[in-house]
Amino acid sequence: HSKNTGKNQVRFYDEELEQSERRRHQLEDELSQAITNEEFLLYYQPQVDAEGTNILKAEVLLRWQHPKHGIVNPDEFIPHLEEYGLIIPVGKWILEESCRQLKVWHNAGKSELCLSINVSANQFKHPDFIEFIEICLIKHQINGEQIELELTEGVAIHDIPSTIRKMDRLQELGIRIALDDFGTGYSSLSYLKHLPINTLKIDQSFVQGLPHDGYDAAIVETTMVMAHHLGLTVVAEGVENRVQLAFLKKQQCHLYQGFLFSQPLNVDHFSKLIL
Ligand code: C2E
Ligand code: MG
Ligand code: MG
Numbered sequence: 095h096s097k098n099t100g101k102n103q104v105r106f107y108d109e110e111l112e113q114s115e116r117r118r119h120q121l122e123d124e125l126s127q128a129i130t131n132e133e134f135l136l137y138y139q140p141q142v143d144a145e146g147t148n149i150l151k152a153e154v155l156l157r158w159q160h161p162k163h164g165i166v167n168p169d170e171f172i173p174h175l176e177e178y179g180l181i182i183p184v185g186k187w188i189l190e191e192s193c194r195q196l197k198v199w200h201n202a203g204k205s206e207l208c209l210s211i212n213v214s215a216n217q218f219k220h221p222d223f224i225e226f227i228e229i230c231l232i233k234h235q236i237n238g239e240q241i242e243l244e245l246t247e248g249v250a251i252h253d254i255p256s257t258i259r260k261m262d263r264l265q266e267l268g269i270r271i272a273l274d275d276f277g278t279g280y281s282s283l284s285y286l287k288h289l290p291i292n293t294l295k296i297d298q299s300f301v302q303g304l305p306h307d308g309y310d311a312a313i314v315e316t317t318m319v320m321a322h323h324l325g326l327t328v329v330a331e332g333v334e335n336r337v338q339l340a341f342l343k344k345q346q347c348h349l350y351q352g353f354l355f356s357q358p359l360n361v362d363h364f365s366k367l368i369l
């Protein structure tokens with residue numbers, strides 16, 4: 095009797111495995127289709143100064159307009175794009191579309207606007223990455239100074255010297271480099287010491303508990319002091335309320351991004367906001 099159950103369990107397990115395999119293939123197909131059918135789109139979230147008046151920079155955030163499920167957020171599909179190697183073509187599209195749209199806004203009169211673009215580690219490691227950006231800037235007549243790339247610690251895990259070389263080349267083009275999700279990794283401070291970084295993005299997990307959480311307050315305060323000493327620009331992520339803003343202002347944070355000022359907006363809504 096017990097032998098029989100065992101056999102059934104094995105068969106059941108096989109079916110489950112088969113089903114999850116099938117789901118994986120289906121997702122891979124859907125994501126490839128999404129590229130061909132142009133289902134990806136970009137949202138833009140303002141980064142404002144302490145006065146919150148003039149929007150000079152925005153972060154570009156990827157969305158998937160799924161034919162059945164509507165707008166899907168990147169945490170749900172970017173890990174799969176990475177898994178299937180699709181982040182390379184999608185990443186190229188993001189850079190290209192960001193530059194194209196930025197030029198449209200420049201031509202419409204918002205000539206000071208900069209965009210901050212997320213780049214995944216695999217994208218950054220790709221041998222064509224720098225060349226692709228150079229071509230993209232020339233094609234859309236964008237100055238390097240008008241874009242910033244948001245990288246996470248993951249970029250340098252394997253090869254610090256080649257990471258530094260690439261970052262130096264980006265800086266020669268005038269492109270600024272932001273360290274995203276600052277403080278959440280294992281070696282944030284070591285990265286700061288070794289890599290040519292211009293901007294720190296304080297992760298929203300440290301902004302959340304301000305000003306009452308003693309750890310968040312201490313971490314943010316210390317990061318701000320350090321950034322000022324090192325001449326780095328600081329962007330606070332996930333600013334949702336006035337007490338958080340007040341605390342950050344007191345620490346002389348440079349730029350603020352969060353729902354208090356604006357959600358990420360589609361191109362029409364962002365255009366209405368800035369033009
Ligand atoms: P991230 O780069 O750290 O982006 C900030 C995330 O915080 C965004 O989530 C944004 O919508 C969200 N956010 C902004 N303000 C607030 C706030 O006040 N409160 C809260 N709770 N959240 C806020 P989103 O758009 O879902 O993106 C999630 C992550 O997906 C990004 O984190 C980034 O790591 C990745 N991602 C997004 N777009 C791209 C892209 O174009 N390329 C790559 N490689 N990764 C991307
Ligand atoms: Mg980011
Ligand atoms: Mg972040």
Ligand code: MG
Nearest residue numbers: 274275297298
């Ligand atoms: Mg994040």
